[in-house]
Amino acid sequence: MMTNPVGRITQGQFSFLPDLNDAEISAQIQYGLDKGYSWSVEYTDDPHPRNTFWEMFGMPMFDLRDAAGILMEVNNCRKTFPRHYIRLVAFDATRSIESIAMNFIVNRPENEPGFGLLRQESDGRNMRYTVRSYAGDKPEGERY
Amino acid sequence: MSATEIHAEATDITANARKRYSAGVLKYRQMGYWQPEYEPKDTDVLCLFRISPQDGVDPVEAAAAVAGESSTATWTVVWTDRLTACDSYRAKAYKVEPVPGAPGQFFAWIAYDLILFEEGSIANLTASIIGNVFGFKPLKALRLEDIRIPVAYVKTFKGPPTGLIVERERLDKFGRPLLGATTKPKLGLSGRNYGRVIYEGLKGGLDFMKDDENINSQPFMHWRDRFLYVMDAVNKASAATGEVKGCYLNVTAATMEDMYERADFARELGSVVVMIDLVVGYTAIQSMSNWARRNDMVLHLHRAGHGTYTRQKTHGVSFRVIAKWMRLAGVDHIHAGTAVGKLEGDPLTVQGYYNVCRDSYTRTDLPRGIFFDQDWADLKKVMPVASGGIHAGQMHQLLDLFGDDVILQFGGGTIGHPAGIQAGAVANRVALETMVKARNEGRDIVNEGLDILQQAAKSCTPLKQALDVWKDVTFNYASTDTSDFAVTPDVA
Numbered sequence: 001m002m003t004n005p006v007g008r009i010t011q012g013q014f015s016f017l018p019d020l021n022d023a024e025i026s027a028q029i030q031y032g033l034d035k036g037y038s039w040s041v042e043y044t045d046d047p048h049p050r051n052t053f054w055e056m057f058g059m060p061m062f063d064l065r066d067a068a069g070i071l072m073e074v075n076n077c078r079k080t081f082p083r084h085y086i087r088l089v090a091f092d093a094t095r096s097i098e099s100i101a102m103n104f105i106v107n108r109p110e111n112e113p114g115f116g117l118l119r120q121e122s123d124g125r126n127m128r129y130t131v132r133s134y135a136g137d138k139p140e141g142e143r144y
Numbered sequence: 145m146s147a148t149e150i151h152a153e154a155t156d157i158t159a160n161a162r163k164r165y166s167a168g169v170l171k172y173r174q175m176g177y178w179q180p181e182y183e184p185k186d187t188d189v190l191c192l193f194r195i196s197p198q199d200g201v202d203p204v205e206a207a208a209a210v211a212g213e214s215s216t217a218t219w220t221v222v223w224t225d226r227l228t229a230c231d232s233y234r235a236k237a238y239k240v241e242p243v244p245g246a247p248g249q250f251f252a253w254i255a256y257d258l259i260l261f262e263e264g265s266i267a268n269l270t271a272s273i274i275g276n277v278f279g280f281k282p283l284k285a286l287r288l289e290d291i292r293i294p295v296a297y298v299k300t301f302k303g304p305p306t307g308l309i310v311e312r313e314r315l316d317k318f319g320r321p322l323l324g325a326t327t328k329p330k331l332g333l334s335g336r337n338y339g340r341v342i343y344e345g346l347k348g349g350l351d352f353m354k355d356d357e358n359i360n361s362q363p364f365m366h367w368r369d370r371f372l373y374v375m376d377a378v379n380k381a382s383a384a385t386g387e388v389k390g391c392y393l394n395v396t397a398a399t400m401e402d403m404y405e406r407a408d409f410a411r412e413l414g415s416v417v418v419m420i421d422l423v424v425g426y427t428a429i430q431s432m433s434n435w436a437r438r439n440d441m442v443l444h445l446h447r448a449g450h451g452t453y454t455r456q457k458t459h460g461v462s463f464r465v466i467a468k469w470m471r472l473a474g475v476d477h478i479h480a481g482t483a484v485g486k487l488e489g490d491p492l493t494v495q496g497y498y499n500v501c502r503d504s505y506t507r508t509d510l511p512r513g514i515f516f517d518q519d520w521a522d523l524k525k526v527m528p529v530a531s532g533g534i535h536a537g538q539m540h541q542l543l544d545l546f547g548d549d550v551i552l553q554f555g556g557g558t559i560g561h562p563a564g565i566q567a568g569a570v571a572n573r574v575a576l577e578t579m580v581k582a583r584n585e586g587r588d589i590v591n592e593g594l595d596i597l598q599q600a601a602k603s604c605t606p607l608k609q610a611l612d613v614w615k616d617v618t619f620n621y622a623s624t625d626t627s628d629f630a631v632t633p634d635v636a
Contacts, residue, residue, distance in 0.1 A: 002384065004347055005570045005606075009386035013319045014581060016349060016573045018603070024581075031584035049316065049388045090319070096504045096522060099309045102319035117383040125372055129379040129414060 002114035009047050009112055012087055012104040022071060025106055029067040029088070037090035037101050038062045039070045041077045045143040047085045048115070048133055060091055074106055083109045083144040109144030150204055154178050161226075169220050172208035176231060177217065182238040182255060189256040190292035191273055192515045196249050196285040196458055206283060207237035207252035213277040215260060232257050244628050249458065251289070263300035266426040266473045274461055285459035291468060292516035299521055301472040305436035305443055307524025308502065308549055311476055314416065314442070315388045317351060320580045321548055323572055324352035324392075326531065326555035331358065335365050339373030341565060345558055346381030346389045348569025353378075354531075354553065355394035357421045357448040367397075367406055375413040392419035392444040392477075400431060407432070411439050417476075419444040422466075426473060433474030444529075445475040457625050464513055467497050471526050477551060479529045484541050486533025490623035491545055501526040502549050510629035527551055535614040536575040536607060540593020543579050552576070562609050571610035574600060 002008055006016055014020060020028070029039060039061050042054035057077040064070055070088075077086050086107035089100055113134035120128040135143040145153070150173065157163045157174040164175065172178070184190055191214075197206035209217075215235035216225070235256045243249040262268040278286050312318055327333070327341045342353045353374075361367035374391050382389045395406035395418050403420070410418050418441055420432050429445065436443040453460035463480070470478050480497040481489035489497075496512030502525045506518040530546060531553035542552055554572050561568030578600040583589050587596065601608035 002386075004385045005349065005566060010349065011316060011387055014577050016570070016577050017581065020581075024585075027585045028581070031586075047386055049382055049386050052313075052316070096525070097309060099313060100318045103316075104319070115383040115386060117380050119376075125368075126412065127372070127376065129375070131379065131383045 002112055007112075008108065009085070009105075009114065011047065011049070013102060014104045020104070020106065022075075025074065025088070026067045026071050028102065028104065029070050032090040032102050033065055033067060035090075035092070035101065036094075037092050039064070040089045040091065041070075041073050041086065042089055043077055043081045043084045043086045043107075045084050045109075045140060046133065046136060048136070049131060054085075054087065057086075060089075078107050082107075085109070111144065145202075147204075150178075150202070151180060154208075165221055165223055165226060167221055167223075171205055172212040172217060173205050175208075175212060175217060175221070176234050177211040177215075177237055178204055178208035179236040179238055182236045184238065184255045185257075185294075187258045187294045187296045188292075189258065189261065189269070189273075189294060189297060190516055191254045191256070191288060192290045193252045193254065194243060194249055194285075194287040194289050194458065195252050195283055198282050198284055201282045203240050203242075203250040203252075204237075207240045207250070207254070209280060209282055210252060210277055210286065211235035211237040211254045213280050214254070214273050214275065215256065232259055235260075246628065258294065258296055261297065263297075264302070264430075266430060266469050270426060270469070278459075287457065287459050288461045288465050290462065290513065290515040291465050292518055293468065293472065295519050295521045298472065298519070298523055301474065301523070302433070302437065303471060303474050303523040304476045304526055305433050305441065305474055306476045308476070308527040309525065311442050311527060315351065315390070317388075319548060320576060321543065321546070322351045322527075322551040323349070323569075323576060324354055324529070324531070324551050324553040325350055325558040325569070326354045326356050326553055327359075328356075328555050328559045330356040331362070332364050335369035335373040338365060338370055339377040341559060342374050342391050343377035343381055344565035345569050346378060346391075347384045348558075348566035349385075349573030350558065350569045351387070351389065352417070352551065352553075353391040354444070354555075355392055355419055357394070357396070357446040359394050360396055367395075368409065371406075371409055371413055371415075375415060379414070388416065390416040390442070392417050394419040394421070394446075395432075396421045396424055400428060403428065403432060404435060407435055407439070407441070411441060415441075417442040417444055419446060420475075421446045421448040422470075423449040426469070429470070429473045429475065436476070437474070442476045443474070444477040445470060445479070447479045455624055462513065462625070464493075464496050464500055467500050467526070468518070471501060471520075471523060475526060477527045477529050479531055482530040482532055482534050482542070483545055484534060484538050484618070485530070486619045490626045492627055493623070493625055495545065498528045498546055498550065501528045511627050513627050525549070529553055531555070533617075533619055535617060536571045536610040537594070537597065537614050537617075539572075539575040539579045539597065540589040543576075543583060544590050544593075548580070557610070557614065560613075561606065562613055563606055567606035568610065570604070571606040574604045574607050575610075 041057040044054040090102035092101040118130040239253040454463040481494040483491040535557035558568035
């Protein structure tokens with residue numbers, strides 16, 4: 001059990017709020033579509049803060065402009081990976097942005113053991129730090 | 145003299161080399177510094193000055209004098225001008241207009257040929273255009289209101305080492321403002337106590353903590369001690385939350401060598417960001433920008449000292465100009481005002497500062513104090529920082545004024561929370577996420593903002609406590625630096 005104020009990994013736009021229901025997720029998807037973003041579903045069982053590349057649940061949905069269709073992909077991913085972290089990611093291809101514009105978690109494992117901090121004493125008082133996932137020692141797919 | 149007479153006299157002398165270069169003293173407008181027919185080139189640096197001439201000094205002559213004193217002129221005619229292509233080197237005042245509603249003040253537009261400035265050097269640019277001229281006796285006061293930097297000159301600067309887009313990618317934080325807090329009290333905490341504040345704030349939900357501008361290396365806390373404790377706190381909070389966290393370690397010091405030493409140590413300890421103060425000077429800022437680029441580091445700039453020359457409307461340099469220079473010089477964060485907090489700044493003017501930090505192309509926008517179109521030529525964007533006297537109860541106003549690309553820094557508004565620092569951080573993070581979610585859902589956050597916060601506070605005690613404690617805190621004082629142009633309502 002993580003001891004931060006919400007007891008879970010706090011990545012993404014809405015981790016401090018109660019889990020978004022499907023209607024609330026759809027509203028966020030629609031906001032992104034209205035802005036011209038393209039949505040993508042990604043999943044992982046390695047939510048290390050510096051694990052940038054979660055697995056892609058299919059290609060980014062550049063041509064899907066319908067919130068219900070995108071929510072369907074979220075639910076497909078939830079069915080396939082019920083105990084993984086799943087996030088919705090919106091890309092903005094506007095020149096000089098060309099990056100992620102929105103990003104929030106829509107599925108989590110029931111139990112989130114979180115991370116430990118490994119300290120390696122180094123020269124003098126210097127310390128080298130490693131953030132280690134408690135679930136990460138198990139093989140992929142068996143972590144949560 | 146009438147405008148026509150002034151023009152005829154100026155042209156007569158400027159166009160006649162014998163009259164122009166006979167020894168003695170001429171009026172500046174007779175020496176070629178007033179050229180009302182001049183068509184500014186795309187490659188010219190353009191400046192808009194607010195001039196307050198001494199009594200009896202003609203505004204055109206005053207504008208020509210500013211052009212002269214900020215480029216080639218001296219007080220008397222020199223024959224050595226004739227050894228040069230002197231017309232290129234003369235700045236040209238090409239327009240003068242009275243400032244609306246401000247008797248005795250005039251706007252003067254001045255164009256500078258690109259050859260005047262060394263490539264990639266803010267020090268050189270500023271030595272000309274805000275050099276000697278600001279002490280010039282025939283003017284009561286002088287203010288540089290805005291500047292247009294031509295693309296040809298923009299491209300000689302490397303700009304922000306990271307930029308706000310890449311910063312978000314490194315931090316893995318998108319679609320919402322970032323949250324920070326300045327460690328308080330500013331002075332007196334030991335390294336160990338200081339690290340405690342960092343840990344509590346970051347674990348509670350903030351993205352960044354921050355050294356204050358005057359935290360360097362004092363008797364109560366040596367810089368190495370601070371860095372060691374702070375980085376322990378940052379890493380511990382990162383593990384506790386699963387998020388990338390940071391603390392702007394202030395490396396401001398007496399010499400460049402000291403700053404490099406401190407910055408190198410911050411990098412060794414794995415910090416994602418270092419900080420400098422504006423008072424280190426433009427050259428040191430550009431050096432630190434190069435260092436940050438070499439070391440994958442976000443560079444935070446605190447604008448300590450700017451109020452001495454940006455705040456008064458008649459004299460100095462507008463902050464929008466400083467913000468433009470700092471984007472060129474290459475910083476990733478810059479404190480740019482809050483509009484609603486404890487420090488100077490009216491909302492539209494402050495939005496103008498934010499726009500020049502974040503735009504790809506800034507359009508002329510007189511109500512926001514923007515006098516020129518500015519093409520940024522794909523220069524990276526600076527993340528503006530709103531810091532000073534803001535709290536969770538203003539979240540809807542802050543999000544409405546500044547959008548997503550801003551760091552909201554609640555120092556007192558986090559650390560002063562009645563239930564402690566973590567609770568303060570929770571209040572801010574919940575208020576922020578709630579407001580972003582509501583805005584995206586199409587709610588009218590300006591008018592419903594307080595209701596939205598109060599609703600969220602029903603299931604979040606720390607937010608409720610924050611709203612109760614700070615509900616009546618506002619800083620409603622008249623701004624000294626406001627737009628000269630009223631907003632004209634749209635006719636729909």
